[in-house]
Amino acid sequence: MGRPPPKLTWWAGHKEVRGQVSEGESEVSNTLTVPSLLRHHLDQSFICQATNSEKAVPVTAAVTIDLTLPPMSINLMGVENPISAGVGVTAVCLVVGARPPPTVTWWLDGRLLRATGERSRDEGNVTESHVVVVAAPSDQGRYLACRAETPGLLHSVLEDGTKLTVHYVPKVNISLGPRLSLDSIKEGGDVYFSCSVSAVPPPANVEWYHNVSARCCSVGKWFSDRIVMEYCLVISLCWNISYIHMCSCLMLDYMPCAWTAFPDSEAKACLK
Numbered sequence: 001m002g003r004p005p006p007k008l009t010w011w012a013g014h015k016e017v018r019g020q021v022s023e024g025e026s027e028v029s030n031t032l033t034v035p036s037l038l039r040h041h042l043d044q045s046f047i048c049q050a051t052n053s054e055k056a057v058p059v060t061a062a063v064t065i066d067l068t069l070p071p072m073s074i075n076l077m078g079v080e081n082p083i084s085a086g087v088g089v090t091a092v093c094l095v096v097g098a099r100p101p102p103t104v105t106w107w108l109d110g111r112l113l114r115a116t117g118e119r120s121r122d123e124g125n126v127t128e129s130h131v132v133v134v135a136a137p138s139d140q141g142r143y144l145a146c147r148a149e150t151p152g153l154l155h156s157v158l159e160d161g162t163k164l165t166v167h168y169v170p171k172v173n174i175s176l177g178p179r180l181s182l183d184s185i186k187e188g189g190d191v192y193f194s195c196s197v198s199a200v201p202p203p204a205n206v207e208w209y210h211n212v213s214a215r216c217c218s219v220g221k222w223f224s225d226r227i228v229m230e231y232c233l234v235i236s237l238c239w240n241i242s243y244i245h246m247c248s249c250l251m252l253d254y255m256p257c258a259w260t261a262f263p264d265s266e267a268k269a270c271l272k
Helices: 264-270
Strands: 007-012 015-017 020-023 029-031 044-053 059-064 073-077 089-095 104-110 109-115 117-119 126-134 141-148 157-162 165-176 190-200 205-210 215-216 219-221 229-234 245-250
Touching: 059 109, 073 141, 073 157, 089 104, 089 141, 089 215, 104 126, 126 141
Parallel strands: none
Antiparallel strands: 007 015, 007 044, 020 029, 044 059, 073 089, 089 126, 104 109, 104 141, 117 126, 141 157, 165 190, 190 229, 205 215, 205 245, 219 229
């Protein structure tokens, strides 16, 4: 409004931007349309300027664009290398580019975990979320993921994750050979025991002991596609079968495991 009718223009910085002018009997309007808003439009100001005389100071009004933005990237860190069972490890989820700050959640094989901390930096452009993982041997191979989404914005979910490699000390189980019966064991015959070992990484050494103090000779059987390894011990019953036998394991982190192949004469020991 004004007499004479004002001239209305839009400005972006020092550059004039063309709008749609409409004149009525008592007012003039200039409508500015910004199609396909992008990230670079965030916090951009547009100024509407009105003037009806070269001698008068122009009247201005400004509008600043605020945007709701999805995350640009997400990165899970801290669990790239093997972790030890029972030892707490802090995993970090780094989310960049969400506005307002995203909702970050943690998942272990689809089970929701509680985050232990979160902070924003770089004027809210970066969000860090933390969770302390205390893995159990059963968590070996499970999928740890962090997920970020902008509240109220559809199709804004980003996720990053990794399968856990959990190192744990060997779990050893010793049993009588599956084809043997306690009632059929007698002096002069052969008896064999099976020692099952569950460990990550695989054991570097497996030993058998008779009466704890004396090491026995053993033969081993290796299954490369399983975490559980089985080793067998063949004994000719020239001593009292009531003696105690024990299977022990040594595991060295990050070292490959060596094993002993069955001699043909003793291969029958592990037949099932």
